[in-house]
Every structure is written in structure tokens, then in C-alpha cells.
Amino acid sequence: MLAIFLKTLPFFALIGVGYWAGRTRFFSAEATAYLTKFVFYFALSAMLFRFSANLSLVEVWDTRMVVAYLWGTSFVYGIASLVGFLRGLDVATNAIEAQCAVIGNAGFLGVPMLALLLGPEAIGPVLMVLAVDLIVFSSLIVILITGARDGQVSLRMVRAIALGLVKNPMIVAITLGFAWSGLGVPIPVPLNEFLDILGGAATPGALFAIGASLALTKPDKMQIAGWLTFCKLVLHPLFVGFAALFLFGVDPFKAGVLIAAAALPVAGNVYMLAQHYGVAPARVSTAILVSTVLSILTVSLVVGWVTP
Numbered sequence: 001m002l003a004i005f006l007k008t009l010p011f012f013a014l015i016g017v018g019y020w021a022g023r024t025r026f027f028s029a030e031a032t033a034y035l036t037k038f039v040f041y042f043a044l045s046a047m048l049f050r051f052s053a054n055l056s057l058v059e060v061w062d063t064r065m066v067v068a069y070l071w072g073t074s075f076v077y078g079i080a081s082l083v084g085f086l087r088g089l090d091v092a093t094n095a096i097e098a099q100c101a102v103i104g105n106a107g108f109l110g111v112p113m114l115a116l117l118l119g120p121e122a123i124g125p126v127l128m129v130l131a132v133d134l135i136v137f138s139s140l141i142v143i144l145i146t147g148a149r150d151g152q153v154s155l156r157m158v159r160a161i162a163l164g165l166v167k168n169p170m171i172v173a174i175t176l177g178f179a180w181s182g183l184g185v186p187i188p189v190p191l192n193e194f195l196d197i198l199g200g201a202a203t204p205g206a207l208f209a210i211g212a213s214l215a216l217t218k219p220d221k222m223q224i225a226g227w228l229t230f231c232k233l234v235l236h237p238l239f240v241g242f243a244a245l246f247l248f249g250v251d252p253f254k255a256g257v258l259i260a261a262a263a264l265p266v267a268g269n270v271y272m273l274a275q276h277y278g279v280a281p282a283r284v285s286t287a288i289l290v291s292t293v294l295s296i297l298t299v300s301l302v303v304g305w306v307t308p
Helices: 002-023 029-053 063-086 091-102 106-118 120-150 155-167 169-183 189-200 202-214 222-247 252-262 268-277 281-306
Strands: none
Touching: 002 106, 002 202, 002 281, 029 106, 029 120, 029 169, 029 189, 029 202, 063 091, 063 120, 063 222, 063 252, 091 120, 091 222, 091 268, 091 281, 106 120, 106 202, 106 252, 106 281, 120 155, 120 169, 120 252, 120 268, 155 169, 189 202, 202 268, 202 281, 222 252, 222 281, 252 281, 268 281
């Protein structure tokens, strides 16, 4: 367990350095925003394209694995939604809280960290988790918030969902990568080296940006953040693991990757959605902060448990 913790520590140390830089204003809010854009649109996209271009869709797609992840995630989403409903939340706020309960930082943190801790074979399942989160649950939150405000499902809503998917560089990079892989054409050496160099900036840049962004957080409603963190770090991996291991008979290694991915802290893109729609952004940023700090220990425990 100590060995796993020591392997995860550099990742969280980079987040800590970013937090220090943001807290001391060495890195301004504007600088953090531009670094995040660089990582999101360039470095991470290069890394995801390179990963997916060197994988076949068969290595990523596993029906049992997809169904197990969807079942476990949907169950926790339902629990968070029910609790929100009992607290009298409106549909939009409830949708944002439920999103916090199940959407982990698979892109910025999960892909590089789990690939290192669990091996390159983990990349395919993590990409699948990332794709499901982006396509299914990012679309769901748009439907819930827009539908609640408009009072109906409209063509404008469908268009917003489609544009959101098409404009998301992570989805575009993964799709293009699998398309390239499907052609069976090796990536030319100069292009591969270019992607390697650019993608190499994704991990340190993303982790630094996470920390600098967290430094801007003004804690709000800590009790709710604690509940959402419990959902994300405890309930989500628990129910995904139950579904994968006992209900759908997923391959043990892939099930372990799913559990580890489900144990990741709340993703930053949930805050982007909350800010975009003007729905409880302070609550979301607090949940991201609390879950990220606690995940320093919980991720190590989960990875240690699922590692053969």
C-alpha cells in the first residue's frame, strides 16, 4: 500500500505546487485559465489521440464493462438525485449535485495516473469511462437543466447537446484516434514524436492547472461538499465494483480499472458546466477541492486494493 501511495504522491504533489502558485498569486486567475485551455485543447487532445490511435476499438469496447459502469454510475446518480429531491432542490441544482457525485477527473488525472499505476492495458477502459461520462452524463445534465428551464425538450436543446459533443476536444481526439486506428495505418514517425512531445505536457500541465484552479475556490456549504465527496469517493467505486464483479462478470483486471476510475475526485468540467449555466458553481468548486484533497489517500487505498 505504501508503494502505491508513493507512486500517486508525485501526481498530487504537482496539484499542490499549482495550488501554491495560485494561492500566492504567482499564477493569476487569467494565467490559470490560459494554461487550462492549452492543456484541454492541445496537450490532452494530443495525448488522447495518440493513445486511441494505437488501440483498436475492440481493446476499448467491452459490452459488459460498459453496462456495469453505466449501472453503477446511474445507481449513485439516482441516490444523489433522491437526496437532493428530499432536500427540496430545484431540478438544475439537483442535476449539478448528481453530476458531482459520479463524474471523476478521468481526463486530466485518470488517464496518466492509472496508466502508470495499473499499466498501459488500463488505458482502454479509462478511455471508455471518459467517453461514457462525456457522451452520456454530460448530455443528461444539459437535458435536465435546459428542459427544466424551457419546460420541454426542444430542438434547441438537441442542437446544444450535439454542438457540445462536437466541440469537445477530448471526444474529437478519441474519435479521430480510433478512426486512424481503424485505417490500419501506422502514425508517421515525425507525427508520432510531435504528439509525444505535445502530449507529454498534458500530465504536468493538467495537474498544475487543477491545483491553481482549486486555489481560487472559496469554500461554500462544506456539509454538502462532504456528502458529494462521500458519493464520489466511496459510493461510486463501491457500486461500480459491485456491478462489475458480481452482476455482469467483467474481467477482473478491467473491473479493477473501472473501480479505480470511479474512485477519482470530482472532475473540473462539472464546474465549467455549473458556471456556464449559473447553477451553484461555488458548491461544485468546494466539492472538487474536498474530494481532491481526500483522494490523496482514498485513491491509493482503492488502487492498492484492485492491484493484483
